[in-house]
Amino acid sequence: MGDKGDQTDSTGGNQPVKPGRLDIGTLDEKPRAHNRLNLLNTLQRCNSISDTNKKRKYMDTPPEDPYRKKESPEAFILTEAMKPVLKLATDVDVIIKDIPNTHLKIKEIAKKLKKSTSVFDRVSVKQWMENNKMEPVPKATYDVDIQTDIHIVTETTTRASNNRNELNTQTVPKTAAEISTQTDFDPDSQLPIFSLPKSCKYEDFERIKSLRWDINLFKNTRMVIGNPLEAEDNIPKVVLIEPKDKEMDLSIQRLFKEKYPDLNRATGDFETLEQITRIGDRTATTRKVFKVSHDGTLPEIWQKLERVRNETIECPRITMHHIVGIENDVLRKLIECIFMESTTAVDIYTTKPRMERPTFGMIVSKGNKTYKEVLEKVKGIVTNNEAAKAIRSVKSTKNGQLLLTVDKNEEALVNIKEALGKPEMGLRTLELGTGERYMTLHVRGMMLGTTKVDVIEALDEAADLSEIDRKVGDLRPMRNNTLTCTVNITTLKGEKLLTARSIKIGLVRCHMEKRVKVDRCPICWSYEHNRQQCRGVDRQKNCYKCVGDEHESKDCDKEEYCPLCEQAGHRIGTMKCPAFKSALNKAKKRKRV
Template identity: 25%
Template sequence: MWARERNTKKEVKDLAGRLQRLMREILMAKDDQPPERTEDKQGTATSDVPATKRMVSVSVQTDAGLGEDDEDPGTVKYEDIQKVNSFGEFMGLERKNWKEKIFKNTTIIGGSLLKANREEDIAYLLEKGGEKENENKGNEGIRKAIEERYPDLQDIEGDVSVLAVSTKVEDKEGFVKVRERHIYKVATTGEGEDWFHRLSQVRDKMVSHKRGRLSLYPPISDGNGARTRKMLECLLQGTNIKGTIYVKGMPRDKHGGTPPGNVVKRNRDTEAILVERGGNSYADLLRRVKDSVSVSSVAARGIKTIREGRNGQMVIVIDKSDREGREELQKQLADAKINANRRGRTKVFVIKDVDGDTSKEEVLNAVLKDTGLEPEDCTGGELRPYFGGNRAMTLRVEASKAKKLIEIGKIRIGLNQCPVTERIQVIQCFNCWRFGHTKVECKESGEKSNLCRNCAGEGHKGEECDRRPKCLSCNEAGHRTGSGRCTEFRKALNKARLSSKRKKAS
């Protein structure tokens, strides 16, 4: 029934052709009969008119574009897709012209597979071997994130394995519904016949389980997802399944299978000021800020919202364009002895080999002079001891303006050429204190954020502790949490360094 509906126009055209032939046969049969005579309105006889001259022209009007495609052997048609049952048949079709209107079951959008609707099934890849074996780790981040979200996936094996996950959801009326999602774990080289065969296995499993929507990302060998989309379009013919292919690095809109263009990044019109809690509760800190900043003042004019951050600090979101309001707000918070730092998306740098006679202000002035940055674009830490009697300083620079600092690599400060290196950032969770994910993404049920960061004990803070140090990250004694001596930190740091090198090389 589905196939007949998809070929309605073709059937109408065939029917019209048969009707034309039938009419022609009827009229030709009358050629053997005497010619008919016609009369005008007054009854006067007129010339004889052969019956064959009264043939009716029957035609069917269809979409001009579709008619042209039907005549063009180089353009893919619906019936071509329906005939594909093997990779060899797909290969014969792949090189033809695929117009966007031929794609009825698949869509390509930009973004991460992790953003897919929770009611959609997802398929993720374990890519092994293939011509681009050294590049197959490009999708590792997605795989790890999915397996962290659904740990049971790590225990199942097979070319195409499936895990069914049920979630109870309460609607607005208070009724509890069970929502089921299937996650397909696909082992593949991601190339040619193997990828086609794995996709067909996923389709068969979805049909048998009566599933309706599938989201996946293409293998490394099919960066823009165009080939995967064509394969999936062929395989989903005759089913009720719709497929969405997520491609990293392209806008989140429908795409016709051509290589993605440049992504337009949205410039933020807000920035944030972080207010540290110190020894206060968030409620006490909020009260102090409200007492310090008058609602009618210039300082309050650019405030968008105030909220609690992930790590317990206060986040004040302000209008980026209101420079006067920002400066006044920081001044009023400083007068009230509230520790506040401006924060946007920043990159962290370390400036080394600063001589012992140079002040922090001189270092910042040298940075501004060589990079063309404004004072509000960067924040410097205090100078600290470094090798050979020299010192080093940590510098935070707004990410969008850090390119110049990366390019120059060195800054003349006094008589020294001081190297500038970007610090490798290691993501750490402040719930379980492990590395590689944030507190929001943490799956640990236990709450460790209130434990002492010096001894890992309860009931007090690290600033007050004089017990023997014990690390919450590696669970080893002899150093406190956050120390560079932590073995788990060193592993995470080495991993981040390797990742940074790969990005620079690519």
């Protein structure tokens, strides 16, 4: 080895080495520290001055050549675990199809299982599995001339750069900021985000609120079904005042006011009520309630909840409740962004979702016939019908009519109703809960001279309808000398018609539109709340035309009057009514969202 003076070539020559280079043999004396120490030691020993052949071999090896790959144990375990799950989903589906009258809950579980396992059959997932089948192995690249700066490049880095757009044809997102800049984002087909922006601002929340979040991102919030007032007294509670309920007369706000009457005296937009109770020598109990008013917009709610966060820094947990008009998922994301750097946990209370009935119901009657006589008639009609397998129960109602309960099978219900509804049978059928099974369409743009028969023939031809599938209303005049009509139709056939958006009736192509349901309080007729929240005038027995209370609408000969607009000349619920038009526009906006 040379001294610290002029260095010479390690091959024994007298040529001086260029400044900045080290003698190759010095690698044995001062091995470089690295996390891949064993690999480097091997390289250093092979680069020894005493082993010329091996040194030349390593020099001639291209840096891009990887070392021998090993199968990833994690990928192997995942692949082997997926196979029986996929087979199980297929077997369950086959068994359910072979066994008649399978329990509805079993069918629902099998449907969810099939939907979940279908993810494994996606091309993007299979491609990802193939790309990660082998374990990443490090490889060394180095300067052949001096071999002093050895840089380890893992195969993971190379694979990530080459296959970045293979999964779902988009860059695999790492942060919320990256995902938020992508276009045409589909939450059902994309990977969730796994991190949130640091010191999240409202602008950041706006970009990521519609994205899918990994469940592990929700560290400070949780959804709870129940009443926030049932939480422990020492947990601070936040009551959010709705813009149209400043007096706290509705829903959960009314319960807060009843339990804490002092909230009536708190008139500001952000008020804090604190009560301290001490009984004898016991520890004092402190109850704290934050009364927060807002205008219903997300920026305003963000600003108010930021203040709540600052006021509850030392509280381990607080409670609040859902907000009308804001989805629970969006509200939870908003609160999570606000409290992400806080040590305070937030319980968001909400109501239990309504359960959907698992059956269809149908009432069957025949003039003055008794229940037993109608039952014998029904048995004779449906006994040999294949759809009879879907019948779950047959019993009488309180007034002696026959109630037929059928599994939620659209085809079976239609077949049974068609069989019972034939004119020669003389039976009258009334289907219960038809709101979900039937829909209303508006057909507009028919030319003058079009008849109801023309509409029926066009509908039957377009969607293969029978008499039981549709009910066509009378034709009414519209602007520009055109006609319109309303059609009640089964949901399945109606959705089929709506895919075309128009239908040929006579010489013209007419526009079809699904009616948007506008909810109305049955007590006071308001569009702003439901029955449970009503505090208005009871108009249930009033005339729907003039709002009088001495007669029914069919016997009314007075001028039309709308109690919501307080104007004469139109009745409630028509397009002449500004209140109805406003409620209809809001309902259409909610539907589009």
